[in-house]
Amino acid sequence: MYHPRLYGRYYDMGFKYGKLLYEKVNFGVPIISNEKMDFGLKSYQMLREYYPEVIEEIEGFACGIQDRPEVLGAFLLSLGVFDTTGQCSVFACRNKEDVIIGRNYDMRYDFKKFTESSLIAPMDRYAYIGQSDVFIGRSDGINEKGLFIAMSFVNGTKVQPGIGFHFIIRKVLENCSVTQQAIEVVQQANISTACNFLIADRMGELAVVESCPQGSFVRRPGAGEQHLFITNQFQSAEMKAFEAEGVAWSKSAERYQGMETLLGGMDGMDLQKAKAILSDGCVCLDLKKERFGTIWSVVSNLNKGIIERAETKPRMNNYKQDTRLAWWLQKRSRS
CATH class of the missing domain: 3.60.60.10 (Penicillin V Acylase; Chain A)
Known part of the structure; x- marks a missing residue:
């Protein structure tokens, strides 16, 4: 289990963690299906209205891993929808x-x-x-x-x-x-x-x-x-x-x-x-x-x-x- 400590502005928290994962483990956004991408992009626009601050964090993280925030956001917002989800x-x-x-x-x-x-x-x-x-x-x-x-x-x-x-x-x-x-x-x-x-x-x-x-x-x-x-x-x-x-x-x-x-x-x-x-x-x-x-x-x-x-x-x-x-x-x- 990883134990990150992130504090400060939302963009800066995202950039710090994304850059760390990119440099340490060459992290990149997993490729998802067209169905998940379409679902995730629609959800990403809704997240922008619901909690715009976290969009800033996604943008910072995406910059840290050298990818587009929309791709990252679509991936995050399709998780737990089409695949096995936790039973808790x-x-x-x-x-x-x-x-x-x-x-x-x-x-x-x-x-x-x-x-x-x-x-x-x-x-x-x-x-x-x-x-x-x-x-x-x-x-x-x-x-x-x-x-x-x-x-x-x-x-x-x-x-x-x-x-x-x-x-x-x-x-x-x-x-x-x-x-x-x-x-x-x-x-x-x-x-x-x-x-x-x-x-x-x-x-x-x-x-x-x-x-x-x-x-x-x-x-x-x-x-x-x-x-x-x-x-x-x-x-x-x-x-x-x-x-x-x-x-x-x-x-x-x-x-x-x-x-x-x-x-x-x-x-x-x-x-x-x-x-x-x-x-x-x-x-x-x-x-x-x-x-x-x-x-x-x-x-x-x-x-x-x-x-x-x-x-x-x-x-x-x-x-x-x-x-x-x-x-x-x-x-x-x-x-």
């Missing part, structure tokens, strides 16, 4: 004083070589730690305000040119401090595919936005419940009509039931209990035949600012604490 498990739990989150990212094992955990600190925006298997978008993250967001793929009935989840998550992390703000940003997006977004803030506000091209629905904890969790299906009756079959192979229902049982049976929550849930055989995927399973895990105490990550299949003892966000906040306060 995410939960958030609130105690009297703390909010604890846990996230497994499940993907083909050969994607491990593309994974990265980045410190991103755009000028005049919130800084955050975010994980991904693509170099500009994010799949999950925790920002300096203690806001967490993560996605899980849903096999929807429709795809359309629009905003990919990677960029929705970035906009949330860079602009939102509380859950309600994040909900509004997610629902403003003309999203290209079906996804669940689990959102939590340090005040204990938890929500899941079930989102697809046809619409969205917000779920919150029921009466007496202190947690929320997602796998790769919609749970609300309002969204079930927009969900297709095809995720049984990844044990989505079994993972959901596993988290429901484990969370319901625990008295309180802390980081060790969160790790136990993520490494449990009912939740952690290891599909040897498909060469598919959990390739990173993250736990965090949002109130204390503690972030720990396992950069392979999670076990109780293979998490390491990430201190880069605290380092950046101290650095910024001294400048």
Whole structure:
């Protein structure tokens, strides 16, 4: 897993990282089909309206790798639309004083070589730690305000040119401090595919936005419940009509039931209990035949600012604490 630290103006962040990858590994934009290119170019124009700042970063990255930003943008915005997408498990739990989150990212094992955990600190925006298997978008993250967001793929009935989840998550992390703000940003997006977004803030506000091209629905904890969790299906009756079959192979229902049982049976929550849930055989995927399973895990105490990550299949003892966000906040306060 790569660990870039990027801060400053959007263009400069993109140029720095693109130039580094170009010089170190001769990185170039993979060739995509005409169908993906057409889809991606239409989506790129929509991204320009939704989040123009990140267009500057794409332009800088493209300059760093000596390519055209439209080609790079089309590639990024066609990801996760036509190809196999992650099958993930995410939960958030609130105690009297703390909010604890846990996230497994499940993907083909050969994607491990593309994974990265980045410190991103755009000028005049919130800084955050975010994980991904693509170099500009994010799949999950925790920002300096203690806001967490993560996605899980849903096999929807429709795809359309629009905003990919990677960029929705970035906009949330860079602009939102509380859950309600994040909900509004997610629902403003003309999203290209079906996804669940689990959102939590340090005040204990938890929500899941079930989102697809046809619409969205917000779920919150029921009466007496202190947690929320997602796998790769919609749970609300309002969204079930927009969900297709095809995720049984990844044990989505079994993972959901596993988290429901484990969370319901625990008295309180802390980081060790969160790790136990993520490494449990009912939740952690290891599909040897498909060469598919959990390739990173993250736990965090949002109130204390503690972030720990396992950069392979999670076990109780293979998490390491990430201190880069605290380092950046101290650095910024001294400048």
